[in-house]
Amino acid sequence: MDRIRIVGGARLAGVIPISGAKNAALPLMIASLLTPETLTLENMPRLADVRLLNRILGNHGVDHAVEGKRPGDGPHVGERVHYSARRIVDTTAPYELVSKMRASFWVLAPLLARMGQARVSLPGGCAIGTRPVDFLITALESLGARIDIESGYVVASAREGLRGGLIDFPKVTVGGTHTALMGAAMARGDTTIRNAACEPEVVDLAHCLMAMGAKISGAGTPTIEVQGVTSLHGARHSVLPDRIETGTYAMAAAMAGGDVLLQGARADLLRSALDALERAGAQVSSEAEGVRVRRDGCPIRPVDVRTDPFPGFPTDLQAQFMALMTRAEGVSRITETIFENRFMHVQELARLGARIRLEGDTAIVEGRPQLKGAPVMATDLRASVSLVIAALAAEGETMVHRVYHLDRGFERLEEKLRACGAQVERVSEGG
Ligand code: EPZ
Numbered sequence: 001m002d003r004i005r006i007v008g009g010a011r012l013a014g015v016i017p018i019s020g021a022k023n024a025a026l027p028l029m030i031a032s033l034l035t036p037e038t039l040t041l042e043n044m045p046r047l048a049d050v051r052l053l054n055r056i057l058g059n060h061g062v063d064h065a066v067e068g069k070r071p072g073d074g075p076h077v078g079e080r081v082h083y084s085a086r087r088i089v090d091t092t093a094p095y096e097l098v099s100k101m102r103a104s105f106w107v108l109a110p111l112l113a114r115m116g117q118a119r120v121s122l123p124g125g126c127a128i129g130t131r132p133v134d135f136l137i138t139a140l141e142s143l144g145a146r147i148d149i150e151s152g153y154v155v156a157s158a159r160e161g162l163r164g165g166l167i168d169f170p171k172v173t174v175g176g177t178h179t180a181l182m183g184a185a186m187a188r189g190d191t192t193i194r195n196a197a198c199e200p201e202v203v204d205l206a207h208c209l210m211a212m213g214a215k216i217s218g219a220g221t222p223t224i225e226v227q228g229v230t231s232l233h234g235a236r237h238s239v240l241p242d243r244i245e246t247g248t249y250a251m252a253a254a255m256a257g258g259d260v261l262l263q264g265a266r267a268d269l270l271r272s273a274l275d276a277l278e279r280a281g282a283q284v285s286s287e288a289e290g291v292r293v294r295r296d297g298c299p300i301r302p303v304d305v306r307t308d309p310f311p312g313f314p315t316d317l318q319a320q321f322m323a324l325m326t327r328a329e330g331v332s333r334i335t336e337t338i339f340e341n342r343f344m345h346v347q348e349l350a351r352l353g354a355r356i357r358l359e360g361d362t363a364i365v366e367g368r369p370q371l372k373g374a375p376v377m378a379t380d381l382r383a384s385v386s387l388v389i390a391a392l393a394a395e396g397e398t399m400v401h402r403v404y405h406l407d408r409g410f411e412r413l414e415e416k417l418r419a420c421g422a423q424v425e426r427v428s429e430g431g
Contacts, residue, residue, distance in 0.1 A: 004400040004414060006391040007423035008373060012258035014420035016249050017076035018265045018290065019045040019411045020239030023316075024201040026103045027178045028208050028239060029053050032062055032083035033110035034186060035212055037234030043078035044239055048407045049101060056097045056104045060111065061089035076412075078239065088115055095121035095152060105133060106175055108156060109182040112145055117157045122149070127344060127379040135176040139167045143183045143191065164189030164228050169196065172309040177202050177224070184226035185214040193224040199310040200269045204240045211235035243269035245410060246291060247317040248385050250274065251324050252417065253293040254282040254300065256392040260420055265291040272313045273321070279303045280324060302330035302367055307338050319345045319386035326354035327393055328367030335362045345383035348376045352390050352398065370395055377401035381409040388413070392422055399427075 020043035029050070032039040044050065054064050067080040091111045098104050098121040111118035122133065137147050137154065143162040148155045164187045167180045177197040182205075184191035196202070198220050206219030212235045215227035246265040253260040254277050267274055267286040274284045274291070281298040284291065302325060307315040315338040325332040326349055336342050343363060346356045351374045355366040373396035378384040384405040391398035400406075403426070406413055414424040 001401070001429055002403040003427045004388065004403050004406070005425050005427050006373070006388060006398045006400065008371070008392055008394040008396065008398065010256065010392070010421050010423055012253050012256045012260050012392070012417070012420040012422055015261045015263050016416045016420060017263045018241045018246050019076070020078045021045070021201060021204070021242035021244070022047055022049055022409050023244070024204040025050055025239050026053055027106060027201065027205045028237065029057060029083060030106050030110060031182060031205060031208060031212070032057070033060060033085050033088065033107060034114055034182060035232040035234060036086045037084070039083045039212065039234055040080060040236040041083065042080045042236065042238040044081050045078060045242065045411050047409060047411055048404065049103075049409060052101050053104060056093065056101070056107070057083070059090055059093070059097065060107065061085060061087050091115050091118045093120040098123050102131065103175070105136070106178055106182070108136070108154060109140060109179040112140060112156050112158055113162055113183050113186040116159050116161060119156075120154050122152055122154060127341075130340070133175070135169055135171070135173045136179045139169070139176055139180045140183055142167045143187050162187035164191040164226070166192050166194070168194040171195070172197050174199050174202060178205055181206060181209060181216065181224070181226065184228060185209050185216070186230070186232060187228040189228055191226040191228065193226070194222065196222055196224045197309060198222060200240060200243060208235065208237040211237055241265055241269070244314065244316045244382070246270060247273045247314070248320050248389070248410070249416070250277055250282070250284070250291065250293045251317070251320045252389050252392055254280060254295050255324050255327065255389050256422065257295050258420070259292070259294045259296070261287070261290055261292045263290040267291050270314070270317075272311055273317050276303050276305050276313060276321060280328065300324060300328045300367065302328040302332035304333045306335040309338070315339060315342060316382050318342060319382045320389055322356070322363060322365060323349060323386040323389040325365040325367060326356070326371060326390060327369070328365070330367055332365045332367070333362050334365060337361060344379050345386045348378055348383070348387055349390055351376050352387075352394050354390065372396060373398040375399045375401065378405060381405045385410060385413070392417075
């Protein structure tokens with residue numbers, strides 16, 4: 001298994017191109033199940049999760065074709081992929097596949113909307129918590145689906161098709177809102193989604209569904225209205241830039257010091273995280289080409305953050321911000337409100353010399369002047385990358401194990417960091 005070796009201490013300076021967002025790409029790919037026509041997705045990231053979902057969708061009968069590069073396309077231009085679900089050949093998503101990637105559970109809504117039936121394995125727990133799917137099931141029931149749980153599978157049917165209804169989420173849920181949107185788009189009648197997630201990835205899905213002929217208003221606000229249509233058609237849609245990748249490299253630049261242009265990034269997608277970085281002493285500016293992050297000389301200041309649904313501080317940047325705070329000049333408090341077990345990186349950061357104490361849902365981080373390299377590993381992708389950030393400013397060598405977590409969500413991480421002067425390399429088994 002590959003590992004990543006990092007020798008800390010180098011300043012970061014240069015340009016990092018930001019890829020298409022993983023968490024937008026996955027539901028967009030799943031939306032291709034809603035139409036027999038071709039859905040073309042542009043700016044697709046090259047990630048292990050995308051490849052795995054291609055395989056899962058392939059089982060249902062979705063063909064995909066990656067378009068070749070055009071003259072002038074640089075190495076970092078996202079891919080253009082054509083998805084075609086002309087004929088759905090299987091409405092079952094088996095445990096072996098769904099357990100590998102939770103987001104694949106979201107095939108439930110489009111299969112049900114188009115075929116009137118679906119059988120999808122429950123995804124089970126994961127490293128960051130129990131992560132139930134009860135809100136997704138209730139949402140589909142509100143649209144008239146009949147749902148039973150049989151031998152670990154959600155067995156759903158809507159023989160006459162889904163019908164519009166009221167979906168009122170008890171808690172903001174991204175996957176629940178994706179599910180509600182995909183179900184309601186082709187339901188008979190109107191649907192209101194209350195307490196909807198406002199995350200940019202939800203807005204991106206809504207825009208793509210609208211390009212496919214869906215009638216949706218209010219995406220990006222807590223109340224979304226959907227007027228059902230009888231069928232959806234093919235469309236072309238470009239995946240929005242990855243705000244979590246943007247925030248991750250912004251924090252890396254703040255940690256290591258230097259001057260990095262995050263090319264193609266949009267500051268409006270992660271205002272709260274960039275504000276926290278500015279309070280921590282980084283300079284952040286929006287430029288025509290993207291977002292620029294600098295930290296020169298100024299020490300890292302302690303900043304308290306609390307994760308919240310968008311536009312709050314994203315849970316997917318909590319671990320990275322904690323890594324930065326390990327070198328702040330003082331004590332910071334980081335509160336996680338979205339997932340109950342998303343502090344798995346704390347023990348690993350401690351291996352690098354960080355001083356972090358957990359009190360319920362809050363981590364109290366006592367900044368230190370220096371961290372020291374060590375072998376580390378993590379159990380999820382954002383936790384893994386927080387170790388990379390810490391290692392960039394640690395003295396000596398850090399070896400990050402279980403790199404497959406990073407490959408799930410970060411395209412060419414080591415290449416992007418190395419281009420800015422970081423000492424990072426991938427070491428293959430035996431290397
Ligand atoms: C999405 O997960 C993202 N995944 C996560 O990113 C992200 O952390 C999360 O949203 C929150 O922003 C993808 O987009 C593929 P939720 P999702 O439903 O949709 C509870 C990453 O690293 N809940 O918004 O699964 C749930 O337990 C990943 O890229 C229920 O109780 O998250 C959590 O506490 C990790 N019942 C909260 O709601 C339900 O039926 C929000 O979860 C559904 C959710």
